Amino acid sequence: MTEGRSPLRARLRAETRRMIQGHAVRLFTERGYDATTVTEVAEAAGVSPMTVYRHFPTKEDLVLVxxxxxxxxxxxxxxxxxxxxxxxxxxxxxxxxxxxxxxxxxxxxxxxxxxxxxxxxxxxxxxxxxxxxxxxxxxxxxxxxxxxxxxxxxxxxxxxxxxxxxxxxxxxxxxxxxxxxxxxxxxxxxxxxxxxxxxxxxxxxxxxxxxxxxxxxxxxxxxx
The missing domain is CATH 1.10.357.10 (Tetracycline Repressor, domain 2)
Known part of the structure; x- marks a missing residue:
């Protein structure tokens, strides 16, 4: 059972990362990179700022990773x-x-x-x-x-x-x-x-x- 859950966790993690990055890039494009905060990205993605930072340690990583x-x-x-x-x-x-x-x-x-x-x-x-x-x-x-x-x-x-x-x-x-x-x-x-x-x-x-x-x-x- 443990082996079966690991790929699922990896897939869910990947989906979360893609979702957060997609919202971040959209907001940066619409509002400007400097004018958009990580908190606003988190709100758009429906997650906490802590979750954003867990996947993307810096604001720049939201674009570059x-x-x-x-x-x-x-x-x-x-x-x-x-x-x-x-x-x-x-x-x-x-x-x-x-x-x-x-x-x-x-x-x-x-x-x-x-x-x-x-x-x-x-x-x-x-x-x-x-x-x-x-x-x-x-x-x-x-x-x-x-x-x-x-x-x-x-x-x-x-x-x-x-x-x-x-x-x-x-x-x-x-x-x-x-x-x-x-x-x-x-x-x-x-x-x-x-x-x-x-x-x-x-x-x-x-x-x-x-x-x-x-x-x-x-x-x-x-x-x-």
């Missing part, structure tokens, strides 16, 4: 240790973006079971709204840079023994940082164009512009 780091790290860890690092990292970024923007239900979550809810359009719209807030809000732009540093470290950690030692870690950090710069450029353009372009393809194009077409060979939907 998602399952991207885990999705990328899992795909890098599962990839064979061959080919250029930028190709493997780039492929993971493209595949993770396809899931985040399209609601691919892998059943996983950002540190606690968040998965897609089976509504690709809703997932896409939420991601687009979050990106717009990140771009337009100074406090969120600063925290977004911090989150990229965390993702860079998650990528290096996922490489395991391949990134062991000072020189290997240096190369891994350099490759991850360069790929994330290309990712950021693609995300900004996608948001500025109101999400009209295919996000995974846009990321693949940014990676190809930075590293050449061979850098994205093998990425789902982005083969050159």
């Amino acid at each position: 998602d399952r991207r780091d885990r999705l990328v790290a899992e795909r890098i860890a599962a990839s064979p240790p061959d080919g250029p690092l930028v190709r493997r990292i780039g492929r993971a970024l493209v595949e993770a973006a396809a899931l985040l923007a399209g609601g691919g239900g892998d059943g996983g979550g950002d540190g606690g079971g968040d998965g897609g809810d089976g509504d690709p359009e809703r997932d896409r719209d939420l991601l687009l709204a979050r990106l717009r807030l990140m771009i337009s809000t100074p406090a969120l732009r600063a925290r977004h840079l911090d989150s990229n540093v965390a993702l860079q470290q998650a990528i290096v950690d996922a490489l395991g023994a391949e990134a062991a030692g000072p020189e290997a870690a240096f190369r891994a950090h350099a490759a991850a940082g360069a790929c994330l710069a290309a990712l950021h450029t693609a995300l900004v353009r996608w948001a500025e164009e109101d999400g009209r372009a295919d996000l995974p393809e846009l990321i693949a194009q940014a990676l190809a512009a930075a590293f050449g077409d061979d850098a994205v060979a093998g990425a789902d939907g982005a083969d050159r």
